[in-house]
Amino acid sequence: MKPLFGCLIEIETLAPPRALDKLARAGVFMYEVRQIGKTRVRLYVKSKEIQKIFAIFSGSCYTVRVIRESGLKRPLTFLKKRPGIIVGAALFFASCFLSAPFVLKIEYVGTGSHYAREAEEILHDSGISIFAPFDKERAEQAERRLSLLPSVSFCSVEKSGYVVMVTLEENAETPLPERETSLVSPVEGKVEDIIVLRGQALVAEGDVVEAGQTLVSGAENVAFPVARVELLCTSVFEYISQEESDEAKKEAFAGALLYIDGEVITQSAEVRHEEDKFIYTVHTEYRRVLTVNLAASNG
Amino acid sequence: MRLFEEIAGKIDPYGDLAFGGIRYVIVSGRSGYFENVKAIGALSSESAELFFRGGTLRVEGEKIAVMKYGGGDLVLSGNILKVEKIG
Numbered sequence: 001m002k003p004l005f006g007c008l009i010e011i012e013t014l015a016p017p018r019a020l021d022k023l024a025r026a027g028v029f030m031y032e033v034r035q036i037g038k039t040r041v042r043l044y045v046k047s048k049e050i051q052k053i054f055a056i057f058s059g060s061c062y063t064v065r066v067i068r069e070s071g072l073k074r075p076l077t078f079l080k081k082r083p084g085i086i087v088g089a090a091l092f093f094a095s096c097f098l099s100a101p102f103v104l105k106i107e108y109v110g111t112g113s114h115y116a117r118e119a120e121e122i123l124h125d126s127g128i129s130i131f132a133p134f135d136k137e138r139a140e141q142a143e144r145r146l147s148l149l150p151s152v153s154f155c156s157v158e159k160s161g162y163v164v165m166v167t168l169e170e171n172a173e174t175p176l177p178e179r180e181t182s183l184v185s186p187v188e189g190k191v192e193d194i195i196v197l198r199g200q201a202l203v204a205e206g207d208v209v210e211a212g213q214t215l216v217s218g219a220e221n222v223a224f225p226v227a228r229v230e231l232l233c234t235s236v237f238e239y240i241s242q243e244e245s246d247e248a249k250k251e252a253f254a255g256a257l258l259y260i261d262g263e264v265i266t267q268s269a270e271v272r273h274e275e276d277k278f279i280y281t282v283h284t285e286y287r288r289v290l291t292v293n294l295a296a297s298n299g
Numbered sequence: 300m301r302l303f304e305e306i307a308g309k310i311d312p313y314g315d316l317a318f319g320g321i322r323y324v325i326v327s328g329r330s331g332y333f334e335n336v337k338a339i340g341a342l343s344s345e346s347a348e349l350f351f352r353g354g355t356l357r358v359e360g361e362k363i364a365v366m367k368y369g370g371g372d373l374v375l376s377g378n379i380l381k382v383e384k385i386g
Binding site: 001016017020023027031034035043 | 339
């Protein structure tokens with residue numbers, strides 16, 4: 001039980017209880033009185049009554065000594081002697097309070113965070129940038145524009161402290177593929193069938209095409225052709241084995257299939273012996289279907 | 300202390316509520332609260348003499364110390380075993 005702003009004093013007198021009574025009659029409240037000797041007593045008093053206490057005991061046979069300050073009085077005295085601390089703390093809190101509306105950092109999170117560059121431009125156009133004040137209306141405006149980014153299903157612009165968190169989430173479903181402007185053959189072969197729903201056919205049935213050749217392109221006023229082409233292709237695959245056997249032949253056929261993307265029509269193999277190895281040469285004839293801007297994938 | 304007024308009101312509802320005599324309450328083993336204390340006659344860790352307008356009390360116990368004193372109110376800490384009116 002001590003006063004909030006107090007002092008610990010020591011009174012030296014032949015009759016300590018009388019000193020306590022003197023103080024009590026003068027209206028001074030005493031706390032935690034401890035007798036530390038026959039003639040000495042220590043007690044806590046309110047610091048504002050120190051002068052009054054010295055006045056009470058002045059010119060008498062009582063010796064009063066201030067031992068130390070207690071409670072909040074000590075740090076208060078410490079701060080009074082160092083006003084710079086108070087000024088510095090006040091400046092700090094003032095700067096925190098005044099700078100609270102400003103943005104010091106922008107973070108992009110979520111599965112759509114790879115749109116950071118585009119998002120930054122949108123935020124800047126909306127008035128949200130580093131060292132600029134944050135505004136809720138501008139954030140909502142930026143959110144509306146961010147939601148227009150491709151495959152972005154959710155976006156939010158929120159401020160937490162000095163950091164603006166931009167959350168961009170992409171649609172979990174596979175996005176629609178971009179439309180092609182032409183159909184290019186990835187392999188060489190012979191055109192078996194060609195159907196062009198939109199665009200212009202650059203080859204006809206029976207034509208032999210090479211890898212990389214454009215088969216269908218967009219026509220006038222048609223940017224994205226829609227077409228289907230069947231190619232008859234052949235491939236040659238070599239398989240090296242240590243033995244000549246049906247098993248080795250099967251493995252050769254299987255290995256050839258790994259490099260074929262299409263429907264196998266015929267497959268044949270020749271074997272030749274070189275040194276101590278058997279080389280199987282597999283000839284495969286297969287049909288490859290190519291489409292552009294149709295449901296089936298191109299190539 | 301409102302407690303005294305409440306007790307006095309129940310015991311003697313028409314009595315003098317401004318009673319300035321000896322009033323105290325003891326919390327066994329911990330502390331004692333005394334009202335209308337005029338002076339402390341003697342003080343040690345085993346005993347204390349308290350002067351009131353209506354008499355003198357002698358308080359005996361263990362580890363007795365003044366926790367608060369002022370305005371006629373006195374709080375003694377310690378294990379108060381005996382309170383005796385001696386005058």
